[in-house]
Amino acid sequence: MTEPQITELKSIPKSPSFWKEAWRQFRQRKLAMLSLGFVLFLSIVALFAPAISGSKPIVCEYKGTIYFPMLSYYSPRFEATFLNENFFGNYYDNLKENDPDSWAIWPLHFGDPNRPIDPNEWPDYPRTPQSSAPNSINWFGTDSRATDVFSQMVHGTRTALLVGFVSMGIASVIGITMGGLAGYFGGWTDSLISRLIEVVMCIPTLVLILALIAVINERTIWHMMAVIGATGWTGIARLTRAEFLKLKTMDFVSAARVLGVGHIRIMFKYLLPNALAPVLVPITFGIAAAILIESALSFLGFGPANSPSWGKLLNSGRQNLEDWWLILFPGFAIFLTVLAYNLIGEGLQEATDPRLRDGGSME
């Protein structure tokens, strides 16, 4: 029965979906695509950081069991066996001595983001010198604690990207919920939330962040993300509110309401997908801002003590201005990452805003 209808429908060329069209527009922007490629590259570096630069084997067989010691950069339980057998971080010799049949696959670059390398830890590897300029062993030099800068840069990539995604994830959840509630329900809900947004926007951001961070006793990177997320949602909320205000008067929403669709379902299934494109733009810019704030806080010495960060490298560079490599490499990394996210945000804006689609020039 239904078959003829389907063939009839197939004969009409389907118009491209909104996101397909947006992607087509986005792809035409060389700089935005280049930036997207750069962020993908950074994600790969962040994901495989311990395999790119570290002092622990990626994978090794020891006394008949396979271990992944590099994962101990994420959680110490992955090297529990080796801690119990008093390896003291020196894997190369200890593996050989304790078990001649053992084998290991090592990271591309030998170095550690958290500590200096001791002599004889690795064949032909001297003790890492303090404040050494870039050379064949320490590709980006070392800092005044004799820690390898390249290794800190690689592991710092993880910090930077994680901060961007997680803190903006938190900010998006708060912002979209707040803005959505205000825009959809209106009335006193709207006035209450709008006042709250105004108050948060008026608090000097850096004062608020510094005060919040100083309250925390033992700071970790997760605290920083929570603080940055909890202060960075106002722009997203305002935009979501405006979009919801506009969308809720449209016919398809009235139709849904007549059909008896619940409030929550209307908000998430009907309104949010349509409001997503304009809201994605401030989120992308927000990621750039979050990375900036994290590196600025670490630079000011308000960052967490035990995680490598580009901002922390800049901080040690500031105390030793002669060591240009402590400033040049992390400085460029922060700059390029912020630039890339800004370019992606702009590309997204131009690809999803119909008014800007055709280049936006006057001719």
Next chain:
Amino acid sequence: MISFLVRRIAIGVVTLMLITFIIFGLIRNMPGTPITMDLQDPEVQFSKERIAQLEAAYGLDKPWPLAYVHWLGNAVQGDLGRSYKQKIGVTRVIFDRLGPTLLLSVPSLFLAFLLSIPLGIYAGANAGSRNERILSTILYMLYSLPSFVAALFLQLWLAVYWEWFPLEGIQSNTHNSMSSTQQVFDYLWHAFLPVICLTYGSLAYDSRFVRANLQEVLRQDYIRTAKAKGLSPRRVMWQHAFRNTLIPFVTLVGLTLPSLVSGSVIIEGIFSWPGMGLELLQSITERDYPVVMGITLVYSVMTLISQLLADVFYAVVDPRVRLDNN
């Protein structure tokens, strides 16, 4: 207009109380008090009685909501308290730090506005040309360059490597033995790098803003009309387009006002510039509560005033906007 102002000011006062309440609660809950910060110095030794006495004097013996009410009562009467660390009034501290901050912020704001209008107009009028694309790319890169990264690069290059400019501080060691002209020159010489760092970002942002607005205006029907009736391109640009781009620009000027006084915490920190931003940073680490509160109050008041001014300016410049009837 009057009813609008009254309503906005009332909302502003409530906002101000909320902000100061939040910040007061936060700083009182930071680990450590000004006394424990003093005790970190091994030479300072206090007896138990002395600590209790100091706590009473600083108001630390009261729970913080009570202390907040006390602070608010004094602040309404114009008394912001005394700095624990510097042993002088907070108002005095703020006035002492205001001069250096203005020395950086006034030139930087002026430079940014003066340069951004011609740059933005040029880019907007020549959209798509090769020069415009180069200019816009450079501006975009400057806009994305974090000011503290730029400050460190400039210090490394111009102060450490070439030694053309002083690394940090506001005056040379020999400042007091200089003639007054030399002293002025000395200040300017020290201010050069921080002013550059504060300027380039807003310059890039402002000129992009001007360009975007100009392009928006150029798409309007009245521009087509102006062209159609045979006006010269120059006249269309300056008489019809440029004047209308000024409307949103005025709002931008209003919103930048707080940065005039607030200074930049990071830039002042990097250049050890004794302004408001550096004072805020130091008073947070020293737990000098009255100073933190005083500076927060100044920042928030400036932000609220500038938002109000931006709205009022907007209504003054654009006759279509009426403030009263919402």
